[in-house]
Amino acid sequence: MSTVITATINGRTFKGEVEDNELLIDFLRDDLGLNGTRQSCEVEVCGSCTVLVDGLPVSSCCYLACDLDGKVVETIEGLVGTAFHEVLGDAFVRHGAVQCGYCTPAMVLTAKSFLDDERLADEESLKRAMRGNLCRCTGYRAILDALMDVMGSERAAEAGSGR
Amino acid sequence: MKLPPFEVHRPSSLYDASRLLRDLGGDGVPINGGTELLLAMKLGLAQYDHLVDLKRVPELRGVRPISTSVSIGAGMTHRELEGSPVIAEAVGEMPRMLAEVANVRVRSVGTIGGNLCFADPHSDPATFLSAVEATLVLGDGSTSRRVPVDQFFLGAYETVLEHGELLVEVTVPAVPVGTGIAHMRMKVHERPAVTVAAKVTLERDTIVRARLVVGSVCGAPVLPQAIDKLIGASRGTWSERVREVAAASAAAVAPVADAEGSSRYKQALVEVFVRRALDAALANASGFTR
Ligand SMILES: Cc1cc2nc3c(=O)[nH]c(=O)nc-3n(C[C@H](O)[C@H](O)[C@H](O)COP(=O)(O)OP(=O)(O)OC[C@H]3O[C@@H](n4cnc5c(N)ncnc54)[C@H](O)[C@@H]3O)c2cc1C
Ligand code: FES
Numbered sequence: 317m318s319t320v321i322t323a324t325i326n327g328r329t330f331k332g333e334v335e336d337n338e339l340l341i342d343f344l345r346d347d348l349g350l351n352g353t354r355q356s357c358e359v360e361v362c363g364s365c366t367v368l369v370d371g372l373p374v375s376s377c378c379y380l381a382c383d384l385d386g387k388v389v390e391t392i393e394g395l396v397g398t399a400f401h402e403v404l405g406d407a408f409v410r411h412g413a414v415q416c417g418y419c420t421p422a423m424v425l426t427a428k429s430f431l432d433d434e435r436l437a438d439e440e441s442l443k444r445a446m447r448g449n450l451c452r453c454t455g456y457r458a459i460l461d462a463l464m465d466v467m468g469s470e471r472a473a474e475a476g477s478g479r
Numbered sequence: 480m481k482l483p484p485f486e487v488h489r490p491s492s493l494y495d496a497s498r499l500l501r502d503l504g505g506d507g508v509p510i511n512g513g514t515e516l517l518l519a520m521k522l523g524l525a526q527y528d529h530l531v532d533l534k535r536v537p538e539l540r541g542v543r544p545i546s547t548s549v550s551i552g553a554g555m556t557h558r559e560l561e562g563s564p565v566i567a568e569a570v571g572e573m574p575r576m577l578a579e580v581a582n583v584r585v586r587s588v589g590t591i592g593g594n595l596c597f598a599d600p601h602s603d604p605a606t607f608l609s610a611v612e613a614t615l616v617l618g619d620g621s622t623s624r625r626v627p628v629d630q631f632f633l634g635a636y637e638t639v640l641e642h643g644e645l646l647v648e649v650t651v652p653a654v655p656v657g658t659g660i661a662h663m664r665m666k667v668h669e670r671p672a673v674t675v676a677a678k679v680t681l682e683r684d685t686i687v688r689a690r691l692v693v694g695s696v697c698g699a700p701v702l703p704q705a706i707d708k709l710i711g712a713s714r715g716t717w718s719e720r721v722r723e724v725a726a727a728s729a730a731a732v733a734p735v736a737d738a739e740g741s742s743r744y745k746q747a748l749v750e751v752f753v754r755r756a757l758d759a760a761l762a763n764a765s766g767f768t769r
């Protein structure tokens with residue numbers, strides 16, 4: 317069985333048919349060639365497969381592509397060239413927050429979803445917000461430092477909303 | 480991992496969703512966020528030819544204050560409820576409890592109804608809602624019945640829901656002045672290894688009502704009888720009694736050993752978390768009496 321959906325993916329309109337049982341991760345990677353979204357645990361634990369749907373992070377490994385009808389999707393590819401990408405990318409490089417890079421798209425997208433949340437002023441609340449995104453390389457310190465550097469700063473807020 | 484083939488149906492009323500499920504019989508299953516169901520299907524633990532999507536059923540949406548309680552649509556996501564001012568006002572501990580569930584991705588998509596109906600033994604809302612004496616409204620669009628949360632679970636992954644019957648809303652009583660609530664939990668992996676929720680009511684510095692729920696260690700939440708030892712205790716004596724209740728509760732539960740720990744380990748957790756939850760609930764209750 318299949319369903320016709322219309323969705324905005326990285327700013328472009330997609331209209332077409334998807335199989336009812338197709339997972340969002342396979343739709344993005346196999347049908348659209350958007351390989352920036354990674355897959356690891358496949359059970360909603362590691363966070364590698366994070367994309368934003370209507371601004372909220374979801375695990376694309378357990379989300380149906382047909383549920384995208386009428387929704388706005390952002391993947392890491394959609395951030396390339398935006399001011400947000402530049403600011404956060406800059407901080408990640410400065411703090412050494414990227415090693416193998418497998419977790420990076422998810423870390424960046426999750427952070428983006430929290431950018432406007434003023435409850436994240438301190439490191440403890442940032443840690444809670446980022447919980448459930450696993451990184452096998454950095455030990456998290458560098459990632460938290462990079463995020464603390466830009467989160468809540470006026471620069472990041474401007475870059476986040478004015479992209 | 481791929482999903483087996485199935486067809487998704489999208490009814491737009493409670494009545495239609497229930498009728499569809501009844502017509503489909505054992506081949507159909509409701510789905511909301513799918514964070515549990517799709518996982519189970521991926522892992523080959525469940526298989527259905529028809530998924531009845533509840534996301535367009537308006538009866539399952541919304542948060543409404545009704546006199547001294549809050550009515551929460553079963554299709555509301557954890558994330559939506561975490562930020563609800565109506566819930567924060569009536570049951571201050573609830574948003575904090577919800578913010579601890581899973582990770583932000585599961586909370587963005589997963590619903591309160593999906594959590595309860597899946598009846599995974601490791602559940603924060605099941606424990607919390609039993610302690611605060613919430614009631615569930617089950618219905619099919621033409622008839623409905625009300626079931627207290629602590630009577631909803633028959634065991635692990637088993638509830639009193641009939642085929643085609645849906646969880647429509649969760650009614651949570653507002654916490655009155657003089658009553659304190661606390662929810663404590665600990666996780667080893669992703670889901671809680673232990674959850675303990677308590678509700679105590681004070682009158683002139685004496686405990687007049689107390690309710691205790693231990694969750695996530697057995698098939699379904701349990702309500703240890705030992706909590707009755709707290710009734711009548713006053714400020715000077717209650718910390719001693721809390722310790723007794725904690726020890727007796729741990730002795731009374733028979734935890735299921737699983738990936739979160741052995742039965743004995745969980746018993747030890749229960750003792751510690753009962754103590755913490757009761758201490759916190761008493762502190763919260765005292766705060767309101769001043
Ligand atoms: C990685 C991970 C970590 C988690 N951690 C926690 C945790 O720390 N604490 C915790 O409490 N929970 C935890 N959970 C469980 C989480 O809360 C649930 O996955 C979520 O709330 C389920 O909601 P859903 O809408 O996605 O359910 P679905 O997957 O859509 O449905 C689940 C089940 O309920 C049935 N159903 C759904 N809605 C209704 C309804 N209205 N009426 C009748 N039947 C219905 C479906 O048929 C299905 O059988 C975790 C889950 C995951 C995947
Ligand atoms: S691959 Fe989806 S959360 Fe790990």
Ligand code: FES
Nearest residue numbers: 415419451452453
């Ligand atoms: S940088 Fe390698 S997993 Fe995070």
